[in-house]
Amino acid sequence: MLELLGTFLKEKLWRGGDAGSGCYACGRCCEAFGGILHASERDLKRWQESGRKDLLAYVGETGWLWLDPESKERLHRCPFLQRSDDERVLCAIHETKPDICRAYPSEAVGRQCVSGVYFPVSFWKKNRSGLN
Numbered sequence: 001m002l003e004l005l006g007t008f009l010k011e012k013l014w015r016g017g018d019a020g021s022g023c024y025a026c027g028r029c030c031e032a033f034g035g036i037l038h039a040s041e042r043d044l045k046r047w048q049e050s051g052r053k054d055l056l057a058y059v060g061e062t063g064w065l066w067l068d069p070e071s072k073e074r075l076h077r078c079p080f081l082q083r084s085d086d087e088r089v090l091c092a093i094h095e096t097k098p099d100i101c102r103a104y105p106s107e108a109v110g111r112q113c114v115s116g117v118y119f120p121v122s123f124w125k126k127n128r129s130g131l132n
Contacts, residue, residue, distance in 0.1 A: 027081055027089025028114040029104060034078035037065040040099040052096065065098060 039059050047055045057069040058079060066075040080092040091097055105111050111119045 023113070024115055024117060025088045025090060026115055027083070030081050030089065030091070030101070031077050032114050034066060034081070035074055035076045037098060037100050039063045039065050043098045046096060050096065055093065055096070
């Protein structure tokens with residue numbers, strides 16, 4: 001009975017995201033925390049080596065993300081979020097997104113995102129390789 005209920009809820013509530021990750025791709029996390037992030041040394045090196053001047057333009061002198069390239073004022077959200085429809089938000093820089101974004105939701109927040117989705121340890125083993 002519980003398995004049937006779980007299947008039903010997954011089919012009715014699943015809104016996308018990476019298959020098997022549990023992420024709804026709703027964008028709430030990125031919208032809530034996008035204006036208070038910091039680039040890691042690894043991010044800066046990766047973006048410099050790959051010639052991502054578009055990303056580096058949004059990084060402040062002390063590593064704060066996301067600053068307006070012209071005014072240098074902090075933006076309230078990540079400029080690389082793309083709303084695909086009313087319910088889904090996609091990361092336009094997913095393949096090279098900042099380490100802090102890759103690590104979310106971390107142990108510090110109980111591996112639970114803003115929408116309340118819990119990400120089990122198996123998710124981290126599969127998706128966090130290379131992060132310290």
